[in-house]
Amino acid sequence: MPSTTLTATASSVTLTGSSSTTSEDQHAEDLDIYDEIEIEDMTYDRTLQIYHYPCPCGDRFEISLASLRDGETDIAVCPSCSLMIRVIYEVEDLEGGEEEGEGE
Numbered sequence: 001m002p003s004t005t006l007t008a009t010a011s012s013v014t015l016t017g018s019s020s021t022t023s024e025d026q027h028a029e030d031l032d033i034y035d036e037i038e039i040e041d042m043t044y045d046r047t048l049q050i051y052h053y054p055c056p057c058g059d060r061f062e063i064s065l066a067s068l069r070d071g072e073t074d075i076a077v078c079p080s081c082s083l084m085i086r087v088i089y090e091v092e093d094l095e096g097g098e099e100e101g102e103g104e
Contacts, residue, residue: 032084033075037061039068039089042076046095057081068094 034056042051044065051068052060055078063076074087 032082033086034083036086036088037076039087039093042087044095051076051087051095053085055081055083057083061085063087065094 037053039051042053044051049065050062051065052062053076055061057078057080059078059080061076061078061083063073067073068087068089069091071091074089076085076087078084
């Protein structure tokens with residue numbers, strides 16, 4: 001009987017671990033976020049179509065316009081260190097939207 005109980009316990013732990021993995025991953029991601037930055041505080045590079053923001057390491061955080069538009073991610077990363085920032089934005093506030101159609 002003890003082995004049956006252990007097997008059942010192991011199964012339930014595995015199931016619990018699987019369902020909580022997503023929340024644990026999100027929590028771990030939140031702990032890695034250096035700061036939250038408004039999109040208005042970032043600089044947009046029209047040529048590369050990226051937003052960037054100075055990183056304390058001397059490089060800069062970067063995130064592509066396409067990633068923001070698609071809702072793929074709101075995390076900008078620094079290519080030189082492990083820091084990340086969360087970008088706070090509204091899709092309608094992004095550069096290169098309607099402005100491109102206006103023929104600036």
